[in-house]
Amino acid sequence: MAIAQHWLERVRPSRRKVLRTALLGAGMAAVVRPVRAASSRVEALITRMTLAEKAGQLSCFNDEVRPVGAVFNPVVDPRGRDAMLADIRAGRVGMLFNGYGVAGARVAQAAALQSRLRIPLAFAADVLHGCRTIFPIPLAEAAAFDPDLSRRAARAVARETTAGGIHWTFAPMVDVARDQRWGRVAEGAGEDVLLNRVLAAARVEGFQGPDLTRPDALLATPKHFVGYGAVRGGMEYAAVDMSMAELRETFVPPFAAAFAAGAGATMASFTDFGGVPVSANRPLLTDLLRGELGFDGVCVSDYDADRELIAHGIAADEADAARLAILAGIDMSMQSGLFVRHLPALVTSGRVPVAAVDQAVRRVLTLKERLGLFDDPFRSIDARAERRETGSVAIRRTAREVATRSIVLLRNDRDLLPLPRTGRRIALIGPFGADRANLNGPWSFAGDATDGIDIAQGVRAMLADPQALSVEAGCGIVDPLPGGIERAVAAARAADVVLLAIGEGADMSGEGNSRTAIVVPPVQQALAEVVAATGRPVVVLLRHGRALALDGAVRDAPALLATWFLGEQTGPAIADILFGVVEPTGRLPVSFPMASGQQPWSYDRRSTGRPAPDSDPMAAGRSHWRDAPDRALYPFGSGMGYTRFALSELRLPAMVAAGAAVPVSVAVRNIGARTGTALVRVDLHDRVASRSRPVRQMKAFARVTLAPGAETRVALEIAGDALALVASDGTWRIEPGAFDCWVNAGDDAEIAGAFEVR
Template identity: 60%
Template sequence: MRVDRRQLIAGGAAALGVSLLVSVGRAAPSTRVAGLIARMTLAEKAGQLSCYSDAIRPVGAVFNPVVNPQDAAAQLAAIRAGQVGMIFNGLGVAGARRAQAAALDSRLRIPLAFAADVLHGHTTIFPIPLAEASAFDPVLAEASARMIAREAAASGLHWTFAPMVDLARDQRWGRVAEGAGEDVLLACHYAAARVRGFQGSDLRRPETIAATPKHFVGYGAVTGGMEYGAIELSDATLRETQLPPFAAAFAAGAASTMSAFGTLNGVPLSGDRRVLTGLLRDTLGFAGPVVSDYDADRELVAHGYARDDRDAARIAILAGVDISMQSGLYERWLPDLVTKGDVPLARVDDAVARVLILKERLGLFDDPMRSLNAGVERRTVGSAAIRSAARMAARRSIVLLKNDGGLLPLARTGQRIALIGPFGADRSQVNGPWSFASTGTNAIDLATGIRTRMGVDARIEVVAGSGIEAPVADGVAAAVAAARAADIVVLAIGEGASMSGEGNSRVDITIPAPQRELAAAVAATGKPIVVVLTHGRALALDGAVAAAPAILATWFLGSEAGHAIADILFGIHEPTGRLPVSFPRATGQQPWSYDRPSVGRPLLPPPAPQDGRAGWRDARDTVLYPFGHGLGYATFATGPTRATIDGATIAVSAEVHNRSNRTGETTVQLYVHDLVASRTQPRRKLVAYRRLTMRGGAADRVHFVIDRAQLAIIGPDGSPMFEPGTFRFWIALSSADGLASDIEVPA
């Protein structure tokens, strides 16, 4: 597992924007922290390493099975006894102050830390992370995370179990919604941006929260897209794809990290010392606390890796899990394990030091009521500034997949619109998965957004037509009647919020059958259709949906969804999103990523025979919409790519043309293929991208400059290295277009 951490950033992450991994090594504990550890009993040390669901300010159902439940009175008593270090997924300042007061009544007066899974918003919900990756704009992601942190901290939080930086290439896995898509470079940029946004420049500031990139490591590669499942990865693939986003997050200063569910090459990740100590600590140099995922330490028993709960606690702490989440195993077993010599006291003290140092970095010892101000909470939560940021992020996350005949944008006046589908007027769905602190009652649905933007002489009829996964009595007939009476149909279909996210893997990633039947019936009326997709993954579109003349991928956009979609539908703003994941032609193409390695029998250009070639007999070896794809109302094209060498750098350029008569924005992407290497290389790999705004009819030459480190591959010893040879470059508008240029790059 040895790999040079500087090379990991420079090569495996392909141009992270930093030349080496910033040192995140932990300084020696302060006098205060060292003094506390010297005074603590084993039971109090175990308490600091124990994290529990918040029973004092519960928010109702939060995804996860009920494990080790407590009521408020029992939890407050445990806090006063020094048996709790942090509590998570609670809501509100008042309850947090009550809990913190109990901690200050404990013998050593060690404050609690309040944590939560704030993946894409707290009370005001921003687009799911996969959606925001569509903006191809880490600056936007950093600004969103800063606003999310401000609102979360105002509600009494110090720490988030986010961002999720797992790289996922299988759209059957529900948690693709929580990440940045299938590309390594984009995942690295977004991981670092979200850490910076959450944490700011100083964790002591009351509007910041500590970040926890998760799940270390490889969780996004679960076999068959099955949640909590097994992971089989070679060391080289692990280093090429899964480690770089974590390295980027750590280089950005992430305060903590979380171990993964599942097994990596047969070993449960929450009990794998080779990963949590060897790779995380020794190789990457990370020294913040590691928190287990929910009950993951106890699950070592179900894996068959531990004999019983006591053994599971021993394995987890020795592997490198510092904080036990929800299981209560550390509180229950660590004192006995240390007393009987099964776990060294030094290992426990090291874990406690990590926790106390984080609390010190958060300023909790000096101000235990930090971020617990009811006045700030009232002024901040749901403020106009945060809602405005959510709307902008949502607008920038929308991808125009198709616009045949220039059907979009819609006219704001003089039209009769039929808004058909289960997502037209349903506010409960727009937030998507992991939005535990918001019920959706403050969200803007699509019908409201459209009405807000329509002129006085326009008309809209809203008909559900079907449920999300079940038909509605007479729903199709009502929808067909509405379509016939309309000039244009906006068909709002897709996945429900409960169909994506944790625990929501799917074997079939098509739109549910009742909605496909609805789409077919509406299409049969012959009226022009704009499909507005709600979804948490790339979908396999078919039938009337795929055939619709205009399709918008709108993901789960959060509190301002309706306003943002209406802004795009009516052309008030340009669609600027680009796909961070490939849309397959069929579910059976999964897993898929555009950067698949070259094969020995590639398909030949038609009409050459394809027998004995790498492909499927019943589907094309291409996707419906490739990574990087996205249209605007302006039309762009790129000219031939030109590549030259200037000393240590490679300069790549191409002309970009706006072939329309309107100003627009596009994202220009630079891809590379290493034609001959000692390890099979991707057919294309993204190495840079840039957003351009151009006037109608304008042309400009875009330039990229890269160095050899960005062309590195994983060598036989597991370390990234550069091999001289011929490289093919494309400047393109997606991973499937562009005019290439080959160049010889010497050593």
């Protein structure tokens, strides 16, 4: 059974129909859920609220009552603890974000209950891949291609996060990302639409659990609505321009899946979209989000994004920016303070209808009611739960599982891996060998780097003789070390095998960290070249928050592992794979390019009128760069284990009716000597359509574990509406014609067929 289909069966029946549409089909015309009527309690509060109190409920601010110490954004509107508490008592704050800890949350909530109407605060945070216990970055987790794992990881993170006095996370990020220069690739699920859709839904279900009123329920906020992943040139916060067909086919579906799974909030994108910043873009935030998708939750601005409408050049001043944001569909202003300062006067002057403010307040209060905060303002503010859940054995066990499952083996010449635990002298060389400062990666929120286990610790714990490991940095992340190269070369020559731990530092990926050249830093590349020149076999342990363009000794190393930023359990996870304790099962959720200049690039790109043949990708007069073919070094889905698989007996119908499901099955056999897990995926290409279609695009996938010599038949199902497209006239439809079909279970295991839709 395909993973997307299998995961769907876990969903509550009341959501299954709409979720099937969002996960497996086009689904853009479907209303996700009926609009909820506000309760009598909420309506009664609205009638009693002053304009100032309404504006307060629509405002969230950085938590200065219990700050975590990390600074993620420019300082805007600082207040200090005492002033913050005074504003809370005056009803001028609806939510605090990026604070942590039960003791401070109790103080802040007690202040809210001293306000005139006693409306409780909600507490939120950017918990993207763990709270105190840091998990792999979301892009790494996506490499597992396993929505059940993502759901379990999100559930574990939710238990620990809510135990620290947080109700709401600004996650998951569901932006499809095809440009690896963009730093925020690290926060999402990569370049494929289906994988993004399935993991968006799984993460929402995991964060929120079965009941939002439970103390361990963490409200999810899929972001950034919409199109942020297509910023021009891969530059953070830059403009976005695309066709509405591309928006609907590629960037909207993960949001539809997240909303169908029950997400109660979303966050608007920072960016200009087609000349109108999203924070002021009513066609996107009202017509598309509320109308077409039927979303009835809370839409939060990104940090200071409403005030930034002035810098965008579409707002004359702060009051004008607040007016544009509320009328576009922003319900809650983050950090700028514009709603508190300007909404009352805007309503009084008639520039903003009071009905628009009331509707936003209605959504915010309804969400607080859904979270159970009116009935229990101190829900999730329990010191006993904080002690029990924070850094528990269970959450660390889950973090290690996710980290191990995230690693992708990209190259393994002559079966260099797995390594034996005895009899080999190993040199661990590179700036990340004994480094803990960069384990967690970007947006690790409340994590403590000293809790992490580095690669050296993980490898030593696996060796029968820990003295068989020598460790040399060789260089820094971007700077040389005096004598570092010489010591590294000496260590390599004295070893039987070299582990080369190189790549990006934690501050080179994530928000605000776009790169024009997505390469290994030059000083590390130089280290790789001299180490390779010793003639010792090299295993590259690549650390990164995006796909990288690899070159020279790094690209050509006998063994290459994509290890991302794996968080607290980095060392044990890498050691598990290196020594064969766990089979590598990860696959790339993003394509590794031949060169930085290929960006943006994705495996499901559309063909040109002059495609280059596979047999001669540099053929004259065909589509390629002067110095690189139009293909990836390692495309989406690449990865291998310590065994191999073969496919046979592909079965699919010759003809299907439009809208009918397409059954696909294939025999999968483990032809290697070890038990392993195959990722079986089905890709399609629509040969002739009213708009040009992707050269191939994944439509279903499943994982199957087989012992050596074992064979099984894997059945997958492509939902009929997964064949739909946004046609040239702007409507979703399934067009008749022939579809090419490929079933793949690894780089060298593929079988092809075709069917026709009538």
